[in-house]
Amino acid sequence: MKMVMAVIKPFKLDDVREALAEVGVAGITATEVKGFGRQKGHTELYRGAEYVVDFLPKIKLEIAVTDDRVEAVTEAIIKTAGTGKIGDGKIFVWDLEQVVRIRTGELDGDAL
Numbered sequence: 853m854k855m856v857m858a859v860i861k862p863f864k865l866d867d868v869r870e871a872l873a874e875v876g877v878a879g880i881t882a883t884e885v886k887g888f889g890r891q892k893g894h895t896e897l898y899r900g901a902e903y904v905v906d907f908l909p910k911i912k913l914e915i916a917v918t919d920d921r922v923e924a925v926t927e928a929i930i931k932t933a934g935t936g937k938i939g940d941g942k943i944f945v946w947d948l949e950q951v952v953r954i955r956t957g958e959l960d961g962d963a964l
């Protein structure tokens with residue numbers, strides 16, 4: 853199993869959620885976060901002075917998937933979260949050791 857973590861633009865959340873449902877994702881954790889990438893935020897005017905805003909609002913998605921679903925999931929995110937502009941986000945994937953469904957005690961693939 854893998855844990856797929858994606859950081860996306862907040863206004864893309866609904867599109868990404870729909871695309872993930874279409875490829876069979878049954879559960880997603882979404883968190884409001886702040887972050888910056890290479891763009892290093894942007895500058896904003898506040899009361900006549902220019903401030904550098906380092907951290908911009910983003911949505912972090914965490915999706916646990918079986919190995920065979922990783923490609924479909926990352927492709928669905930790339931297709932729907934992209935605008936072609938800076939700050940579109942990133943996808944991180946790492947090995948996931950165990951999943952337990954608390955209500956039933958099911959493990960791993962059966963628990964997803």
Ligand SMILES: Nc1ncnc2c1ncn2[C@@H]1O[C@H](COP(=O)(O)OP(=O)(O)OP(=O)(O)O)[C@@H](O)[C@H]1O
Pocket residue numbers: 859860886887888889890891892908910937938939940941942
């Ligand atoms: N190396 C990193 N480690 C952890 N989080 C990161 C990293 N790079 C980006 N992020 C997260 O992803 C979000 C979106 O990244 P962003 O798209 O700005 O990256 P980028 O490398 O600047 O890409 P782009 O060139 O498309 O703007 C950031 O706001 C931050 O939350």
